[in-house]
Amino acid sequence: MAEYDVDLFVIGGGSGGVRAARIAAGYGAKVMVAEEYRMGGTCVIRGCVPKKLFVIGSHVRHEIEDAAGFGWTIPEISFDWKTLVANKDKEIARLEGIYTTNVEKSGAQVVKARAVLEDAHTLRLSDGKKITAQTILIATGGRPNHGAEIPGIEHVISSDEAFHLTDLPERIVIQGGGYIALEFAGIFKGYGADVTVIYRGDNILRGFDEDVRKHVRAEMEKQGINIITGCTISKVDKHGKEFTTHLSSGSSIASDQVMFAIGRHPNVANLGLETADVAINPKNGGIAVDAWSKTSTPNIYAIGDVTHRTNLTPVAIREGHAFADTVFGKRPVQVDHATIPTAVFSQPEVGTVGLTEAEARAQFSHVDIYKTDFRPIKATMSGRDTRVLMKLVVDGTSDRVLGCHIVGEGAAEITQAVGIAVKMKATKADFDATIALHPTAAEELVTMRTPTARYVREAAAE
Template sequence: MAEFDVDLFVIGGGSGGVRAARIAAGHGARVMIAEEYRMGGTCVIRGCVPKKLLVYASHIHHEIEDAAGFGWTIPPATFDWPTLIANKDKEIARLEAAYTANVEKSGARIVKTRAVFEDAHSLRLGTGEIIKSKYVLIATGGAPNHGAAIPGIEHVISSNEVFHLKSLPKRILIQGGGYIALEFACIFAGFGCDVTLVYRGENILRGFDEDVRIHVRSEIEKEGITVLTGCTVSKVDKHGNEFTSHLSNGSSIASDQVMFAIGRHPNVANLGLEKADVAI
C-alpha cells in the first residue's frame, strides 16, 4: 500500500495554486487541489478581473462627454447596474471554467471542498475523506480585514461583497486610503455616486512618493470625491435601507452603503496549521 495518496496536495484554487498544480502534474506528479469556493481565486473571482470591468464601465461617461468634440451627437445615455453585474458574472464564469479545464487537462484532480490539516502530511476534506500527501502547498491567498470589531461592523461590506450589490448606491462611504479603497472610490464616482473616503492617516496612499499622494488626492477631489483624513469610522448604525457612520472626530455621515478597504490578512483561519507545525 502506498505511503501517500498523492505527491502534492494544493489548498486553494487561485492563480498560485492552479499554476503549481498544473506544473507539478505536467512533470508526472500525482496532484490533488482543493477549492471550497470557485476556481480562479481572488484575482479572477473577486479582485483584478471584475474590478477592471467596473473601472472600464465607470469611464464610459467621460468618453460620451468627449464625443461631441469629435463630431459625434449621442442621445442622452442611461446606465443600468444590474446589466453590468450580470455581464461581469458571465465573464467570471467563463474564466472559472477555463481555469478548471486547464487544471483537469494537466492531470491534476480537483476536489470542490474545504481541506484542513490533520497532521503535516494528512488533510481532511469537507466530505470526511482523509488524504495523505508527501508535500502540501498552502495557496489560500488573503481575505479582507475590517480591523477592530466596532459597533455595527456587521453592516459593513468589503471588496468581496461589492461585486454583488443588487443596486448602485447613490451614496457610499469607503474607509481606507490604499489603492483598493481609491479604485472603488473612483469607480463609484464615475457612476455618479456621492462618495466619501475616510482615512486615518494625514494623507492617502501611505508609502507612495509624497508628490504622488498629493497629486492623486487633488485629482480625485476634482472628481467630486470627499476625502476626510485623520479620522476613522467608530460606529455604524442602520436605519431601514440607510446607514449612519459615526467618525472618531465626532461627525457623522449618512450613506446607502458602507465599505471598508483597510487591508488584507492571510486566509488561513481554521486551516489547522498548528497540527502541521506551521507558525504564522
C-alpha cells in the same frame, strides 16, 4: 503500494495554487487541488478581474462627457447596474471554467472541498475523506479585514460584497486609502454615485511616492470625490435602508452604503496549521516561509497572499511556478521580490516600479529626480481639468534608473514596459538615447533632460 495518495496536495484553487499544480503535474507529479469556494481565487472571482471590468465600465461616463469636444453629440444615455453585474458574472463563470479545465488538462485532480491539515502529511476534506500527500502547498490567499470591532460593523460591506450589490448606491462611504478603496471610489463615482473616502493617515496611498499620493488625491477631488483624512469611522447606524456613519472627528455622514477596504488578512484560520507545526510570522500574521517558500515544516510550503509577503497576483503565480520548478522539476528557483511593477486602477490610474524618492534618498548618497506634470493631449480638446504626472528616480552616482512613477491614462500599460528596463538596470542615458514615440504621453519618459531636484547626502564625519 505508494506511501502517499498524492505527490502534491494544493490547498486553494487561486492563481498561485493553480500555477503550482499545473507545473508540478507537468513534471509527472500526482497532484490534487482542493478549493472550497470557486476556482480562480481572489483575483478571478472577487478581485483583479471583476474590479477591472467595473473600472472599464465606469470610464464610459468620462468618455461620453469628453466626446462633445471632439464634435460628438450624444442625446441621451442610461445605465443599468443589474446588467453590469449580470454580464460580469457571466465572464467570471467563463474564467472559472477555464481555470478548472486547465488544471484537469494538466493531469491534476480538482476536488470541491475544504481541506484541513491533520498532520504534516494528512489532510481531511469536508466530505469526510482523508488524503495523504508527500508535499503540501498552502495557497489560500487572503480575506477582507474590517479591523477593530465598532458598533454597527454588521452593516458594513467589503469589496467581496460590492461585486454583488443588487443596486448602485446613490451615496457611499468608503473607509481606506489603498488600492481597493481608491479603485472602488473611482468605480462608484464613475457610475454616478456620491462618494466619500475616509482614511486614518495624513494622505492616501501610504507607501507610494509622495508626489503620486498628492497628485492622485488632487485629481480625485477634482472629480468630486470627497476625501477626508486623519480620522476613522467609529460607528455605523442603520435607519431603514440608509446609514449614518459617525467619524472619530465628531462629524457624521449619511449614505446608502458603507464599505470598508482597509486591507486583507492572510487566510490562515481553521486550516489545522498547529497540528502540522506550521508557524505564523508574528510580524505580519501570514504563514512564515523562507526564500524557497518552505514553512517551518519541511514538506509544507506556502505561496501568495497567505504569506503576506507581496500581495499581488503575478507574484503568487511566480512563487507557485518557482515552487514547482524547485521541488518537482529539480530546478531550484528563488523569486526576486525586488523591483515589482504594480498598478492602482484608481481614476486617474497609477503605475509604479522600483524605489520611491524617499526610499532612494535613504539608500543612495546622490539622487536625481526628473519630474513632469502636463495636460494630456486629449484634454486640450475635451476641456477636462486633468494632468498627467511622470517621475523618474535616478542614482546620481551610477546613472541607474531606480524608480518610475506615472499617474494618468494608460499608466499601468506604460509601467509594464518600463518595468523591464528598470529590472535590467537601465541608466538615464539609456532612456535619453531612446527616440521618443510622438505624440504620446510616454515620450516624456525619454525627453526629460534636466533634473527637477538633486539630493546629495554629505558624508558622515569620521
